[in-house]
Amino acid sequence: MPCGTLAEVEFVLKGLMYPATKQNVIQQAKKNKADQPTLEILENITEKRFYSHKDVVEAISETSQLAKK
Numbered sequence: 488m489p490c491g492t493l494a495e496v497e498f499v500l501k502g503l504m505y506p507a508t509k510q511n512v513i514q515q516a517k518k519n520k521a522d523q524p525t526l527e528i529l530e531n532i533t534e535k536r537f538y539s540h541k542d543v544v545e546a547i548s549e550t551s552q553l554a555k556k
Contacts, residue, residue: 496540496547499525506536512543 499521503511513529521529532546 495525496543500540500543506538508536509534512537 499516499519500512501515501519503515507515509529509532512532513526516526516529528547528550529543531550532543533549535546537543537546
């Protein structure tokens, strides 16, 4: 399931403690058996500190918009 909506992010990041780094996000997604497309999306997000699932969704959105340019 490709990542992108708040519900999808909540699923693959279940159990993640915030604040979290990009590496924390990727590790938790792997632990929750995120598929390869989702992991690739998460690997392309901005390196920063995330304080909620919403922050991760926003980073995914920003990354996908940059890719479209």
